[in-house]
Amino acid sequence: MAAHDAHAIHATTPADSGRRVFEVEARALQAVAARIDGAFTQACERILAGRGRVVCTGMGKSGHIARKIAATLASTGTPAFYVHPGEAGHGDLGMVTDADVVLALSYSGESDEILMLLPVLKRQGNVLLAMTGRPQSTLAQAADVHLDISVPEEACPLHLAPTSSTTASLAMGDALAVALLEARGFTSDDFARSHPAGALGRRLLLHISDVMHVGDDVPRVGGDATLDEALLEISRKRLGVTAVVDGDGHLLGLYTDGDLRRTLADRSIDVRATRITEVMTRDPVTIGADALAVEAARLMETRKINALLVLDAQRRVVGALNIHDLLRARVV
Structure with a gap:
């Protein structure tokens, strides 16, 4: 016992x-x-x-x-x-x-x-x-x-x-x-250079230029385009947005899928006759090609948007990306 x-x-x-x-x-x-x-x-x-x-x-x-x-x-x-x-x-x-x-x-x-x-x-x-x-x-x-x-x-x-x-x-x-x-x-950049295959390396080394769409893959229409032409461009490029540019490629505005829903709520708008400049967002959120991809993710999260246009120093549209591009790159 x-x-x-x-x-x-x-x-x-x-x-x-x-x-x-x-x-x-x-x-x-x-x-x-x-x-x-x-x-x-x-x-x-x-x-x-x-x-x-x-x-x-x-x-x-x-x-x-x-x-x-x-x-x-x-x-x-x-x-x-x-x-x-x-x-x-x-x-x-x-x-x-x-x-x-x-x-x-x-x-x-x-x-x-x-x-x-x-x-x-x-x-x-x-x-x-x-x-x-x-x-x-x-x-x-x-x-x-x-x-x-x-x-x-x-x-x-x-x-x-x-x-x-x-x-x-x-x-x-x-x-x-x-x-x-x-x-x-x-620095964190030094750390990323020795971890290029890791998640941190991708977040710290990957730039917008590495993931953005360029050239003909960038959705854009001229300032004289009609709303239905802009919608066709959005559908064709599949990024959910289109840039509106002048003859030299400078940004005039942005039109998105979300804008379309708001536009269609106004039954007085004729999509074939309405100019895109009448309904576009004139001062959209943009980013530079040299920025880190993680900055784009942060912008999208804080501004509650799904896509960004990429501009050069002269505000010419040089690229575009959306949240799916960042997901594919495993930045988010």
Whole structure:
């Protein structure tokens, strides 16, 4: 009976276990954040002064974190890549040049595969940055700069599986990447250039000129056109609008499907006799070809419209697009 009671006392629900992990790891992050000091600044300065790349390395779980840190650095303006320390000892160390900064992760600071590389790195003259949980470890003592990522406890109740320590390592890597990003003046445009296939890249790199209709595909009629001629042009070009232009292509106005509904409500209007200039919108919302496509999406959303005309500096109509063009380009 006593054994049964003891078991009941220690029993927890999965939700209890999950919350405890968050609590333990949050305390670990706070402890590591409190140690962001001169060593962190030195690490950033060494990387910024480097002529090469940041080579991240680590074994086991630390290796997974090192790979993620390398990816984050590379995507935020600091050229970086990951090298497996075991493979490095069998030839991959040739990927590391004397201009590179090496960032080695090992919570114990005693990973044999990493320690084996130290003499070669030292002889080659590489700057060595280390992340460990033991400032007195072999790796920490050999490093030019040591970042202490020791944590009060692992979230694993057996104190075996790396949990809080890997979270702390990842957060320290993120802190380095962000500090370097800000020091370099890295912008959203820079980020987009390294992510051209992603949604963010499309939003930040795609311009109106990349998605707009041009030439004969642009719906337009002259100022002397009748309403039924304008409707024919709207139907033919299938953008839901037509530009109204003068003889030199300068914008006079715009007529849309929505305008048509309002026009037909006025039974006194003869679509064959009415000039388009009598019913068009004279000051429509427009955009330039150099603007980002995401700006067009924002304009359409705020102004509650489905299409835009594209003008050049002389207010000549050079293109047109609608919401479907932005959807196809996956801007929205």
